Amino acid sequence: MLLFEISMLLTSACAVLLAGWLWWQGQRQRAMPALAGFAAMMALWCAGHIAIMQGWQTLGMALVLANPLMPMFFLHFAVRFVATGYSDALLTRVQRTIPLLYGLTVLLILLSWQFQGGRITHSSHFEAFFAFQGIGWVNLLYTVLLGIAAHGVLAYGWRVHSGNRRRSIEAMFMAGGWGLMLATSFVFLSFGLDWYPWPMLLLPSYLVLLVYGVVRYQLLGINAFANKALLWFVMLVLVMALMALVSASLGQLGMRALAEVPAWQLWLYSVVLLLLASACYQPVARLARGLIYPGVQLTELMLERWRLQLQKSESWPELARLSEQLLSQQLRMNVGVELPDTPLSTAALKIRCQRGLQDWYYELPGWEDVTPGYRLQGEVFAALLLSSCRILEQSLKLADAERKRLDQEHLVELGALSASIAHELRNPLNIISMAAATTPMETRSHIQQQLKRADRLIADLLSYSGQLSLQCSWLPLRPMLEGLKAQQDWQGVQVELQVPDSLQLYADSYRLQQVMINLVDNAMAFCRNQPEAMIQISASATDQMIEIQVHNNGPAIPAEQRAALFQPFVSKRSGGSGLGLAIVRRIMQAHGGEVEHRDDLGWPVSFVLHFRQPQEPIITTQDTAHE
Structure with a gap:
């Protein structure tokens, strides 16, 4: 009986403190005052049980029979909590019924008082305990129905909300299940069961868990407080267990006077000591920091x-x-x-x-x-x-990503400007070419040579800055390369083709020729002055990839230049536009392929083209032709 009274007293005290705190939080959270009313009614309900056991039976029964106000306040809280940040016709209708339900609740409580809805009974464990009778059963049923309605509103809120609000609702459901299990023991004697209501001893935890589940996702400061509260609660339990062990051992050690001290007094002393320790914690902690870490002024x-x-x-x-x-x-x-x-x-x-x-x-x-x-x-x-x-x-x-984006926009603008200027330059160049027809042969030859160079530069600018529209088809690779070989002035450079006769490539014919011409011109510029200068073009195929390799025995590319090899306007040869390799990369990317520089294939310089092919059989043979 003493344990039951202590449990009810702790629950009532916690409920009063929480009700005050929740009412204060109601200035920022409109749903909190209703939850404060729930906590206040739980405090009165627990006080009613204490009053019955202390002999104030009329007051006690009146407070216990007022229990429908607890789920009524909780229903009001649930509606406000779910309606925060969300509103629809269903919630609006439920909100309008809240005043009517309050009136019905108060009426039922008054009827329960008037027609003796409860009685005082006793059992082997209690000299006086509350039990329902008559209209009191209606009171109990109505209380259960209000609780079901409140959790129904929460279930609806769980469906329409997300994030922390949904997590709060989940925590409320778990706390509600815990509370239902604890409160069930309250009606044992009403059903004639002479069982001790052990679960009700844990009733203080229900209110704390419920409120904490509501506010932990809404008010972040409560989590730090809960961390400290849990620590002190565990310490309290450990000290009380230790006191019980000491009390049981004192008699065995011959200290009869101490052994006869009531256990509740030892536990009360433990609580007082812990409260004093809690009050002294901060000053002692500051003193300890000052002794261990002298001179530290961290705030x-x-x-x-x-x-x-x-x-x-x-x-x-x-x-x-x-x-x-x-x-x-x-x-x-x-x-x-x-x-x-x-x-x-x-x-x-x-x-x-x-x-x-x-x-x-x-x-x-x-x-x-x-x-x-x-x-x-x-x-x-x-x-x-x-x-x-x-x-x-x-x-x-x-910042780097933003800078790259701006650089990309600048390149697009520069490309459009370059294309426009390149188109405009073609007209004056044609006029110069026609005017040079009447000049002496030597002068005309020099002018034509420079015009060809300017035309090549314009073509490169248009290729790099213009839109790439591909018209792909299956091409026999070797005949196309042999045609380029026949048209090119190799200036003494030996050329070797190692390409299967039947190899076909799915690509744009014009763009592929442009790629090969740029790679070959780039190779010739560096290897034509070498002794025994040679360029080799080879190709091989797999199920989904065709690889074309362009090798030359010119000087190797220095390591510091390789990072910018495919960047535009970077040229290391005389007369170059700096766009040849950049155009190759752009055309390869348009085909969904890649180009890379290699120096580990047995040649000083190798450029490898990777063409990904569609899911169509590629005819190839194992024989390789040599020239």
Whole structure:
């Protein structure tokens, strides 16, 4: 009986505190006052049980019979909670019935009081306990129906909401199931069952879990409070268990006087001691920090100021400079900070932040011999700096992506301008060509040579900047290459074809010729002055890929030039436009293929074309022709 009274007292006390707190939160959350009413009614309901056991039976029965107000307040809360951020005709109709349901609830409570809806009974465990009778059963049934209606509204809210609001509803359902299991034992004696209502001893947990489930996703500050509350609750349980063990052991040790002290007094002393410890925790913690970490002046305000200042940095050198300044001012000694793209620091104390495979990490070189207080400040600052490094890294990535987007837009504009200028240049060049017809042979030959060069440059500009429209078909590769070979002035360079006779390629004939001419011209420009200059073109096929290789024995391409090899306007040969390889790459990309430079195929310079072929058989033979 004593345990039951303590449980009801704890539940009532918790409910009063929660009701006050929820009412205060109602200034920002419109659903909270109704939940505060639910908590207040639970406090009165528990107080009614205590009043019955203390002999105030009339008051106690009146408070217990008022229990329909508990689910009524909860139904009101559920409607407001679901309607926050969402509204439809169904919720509107339910909201309009709330005042009517309040009136019906109060009427039923008054009838229950008037017609004695309850009685006082006793059992082997209780001298006085509440049991329903007569209209009291209607009271109980109505209470259950209101609870079902409230959870029905929550189920509807779970369907229409998402995110944290849905998570809150899920938590309320779990807490409701727990509460139903606990409250079921309340009606044991009403049904004539002489069972002790053990589940009701855990009733304080129901209210706490219910309210916490509601607010933990809505008010983030409550989670820190819940963390501390859970810690102190576990400590309370452990101390009470220890006191019970000590009380049982004192008699065996001959300390009869201490063994006869009532258990509830020992538990009360334990609670008082824990409350005193809780009150002294912060001052003692500050004193302990002062003794263990002397000179440390870290405050939440200072940490927030550091965080805001560090996040203003827009580059790695700026972040390193600001970090050194802030920490050096705090410690009154020179501290170096090493970040990516910053020089190594010569300071004795350093903070080094680096990007690992998974995440950022920090090192503290030179901090081994400093005092614990300085070490603590260094580690706290390094943790803040790591957070700023992550933010800056993301900012730089976003800035780089934006810069590339703007560069792409600029290239598109430049391409359109180049195409326009190239078209306009053709007219004056034609006039110059016609005017040169009457000039001396030597002069005319020189003019025609330069006009051909200008026309080739214009053609390259149009190819690179214009729209690529492909007209693909199946082409016999070897005849096309032999035709190019016959048309080209090889200037003493030996050419060798290693292409199967029956190999067919699905590509645009004109664009493919353009690719091969650009690669061959590029190869000739570098190898024609070499002894025994040679260019070899080979091809091979698989089920879904055709590979064309263009080799030459000219000088190898330096490693520092390979990264920009296919970039436009990058030319390393005299008279080149810098667009040949860029055009090759663009045409290959339009075909869904790739081009790459290789130096590991037995030749100083090799360019490999990869054409992905459609799902159609490609006829090829194993014999290879040589020229």
